[in-house]
Amino acid sequence: MSQGAAVPVLTHRQTEILNLARAFGRVMVEDLAKRFEVSAQTIRKDLNDLCDRRSLTRIHGGAIIASGVENLAYEARRFVAAEEKKAIGAAAAARIPNGCSLFINIGTTTEEVASALTSHEGLLVITNNLNVAMLLYRHPRIEVVVAGGTVRRADGAVVGSTATQLIGQFKVDYAIIGASAIDEEGALLDFDYREVQVAQAIIANARNVMLVADSTKLRRSAPVRIAHISQIQTFITDTALPAELANICHSRGIEVVVAMDKPAADIDDTTPEPAPVTLRSV
Secondary structure: OOOOOOOOOOOHHHHHHHHHHHHHOEEEHHHHHHHHOOOHHHHHHHHHHHHHOOOEEEEOOEEEEOOOOOOOOHHHHHHOOHHHHHHHHHHHHHOOOOOOEEEEOOOHHHHHHHHHOOOOOOEEEEEOEHHHHHHHOOOOOEEEEEOOOEEEOOOOEEEOHHHHHHHOOOOEEEEEEOOOEEOOOOEEEEOOHHHHHHHHHHHHOEEEEEEEOOHHHHHOOOOEEEEEHHHOOEEEEOOOOOHHHHHHHHHOOOEEEEOOOOOOOOOOOOOOOOOOOOEEEO
16 A cells, blocks of 8 residues: 555445454454355455455454454454364373473463363462463362462453562473464564563473464564563474474474464465474374
């Protein structure tokens, strides 16, 4: 779009598509074509127009909200890549041995890890995520410690200096962390600086850090830096990484675990093949 050109007004259908994306986090071409009784080609043009306005970001078969300053609502995040997150959660839990201590931080993907840990024994789980605590506290072989502090009403996250101080009192075997966005240079990013402070304390006080993030996070942006991917030991995701990020992981000795058998690119456009990297399908 040329500088100074008038921004085209959204059509009624495009406005509805944007509202659906805000409500559910993700919209898919086939579903939209059926809903509006138009061709898939027409929907793709609508999505491309919305992407040109930077309202959406394309993914394979659809699009997601593209805000770089505000996260999706919690309920909407639960819908985005739900099956991928479940597979990632199962893969991460399979790598956690019985009889160990771990941090689990905020996020819908980390909650899937917690869900997959319920049959484990002898775990000590320290978390600043009330949803994780609710998933695990009933299990007699799992001890749960909840960080104190301000509870974020939107998603049950405990954030702030009090939570950070509690995290600093532990040194655990594993940390399970998520991120709202991962850029091509390997920066792990999020939206709330208070949440990021807790995440940084978690990374600093764990012997082994495991990042769990689906591939939609590679096409999002967020303003606050958590860490660099070189500070983690294991990255569990749902598809092979883009070439630049795969190179970083390979050069830093980060193990990449692919939890789903999917094409290397989860976007409509083709991308270069990633460089050789340690991959383990699970």
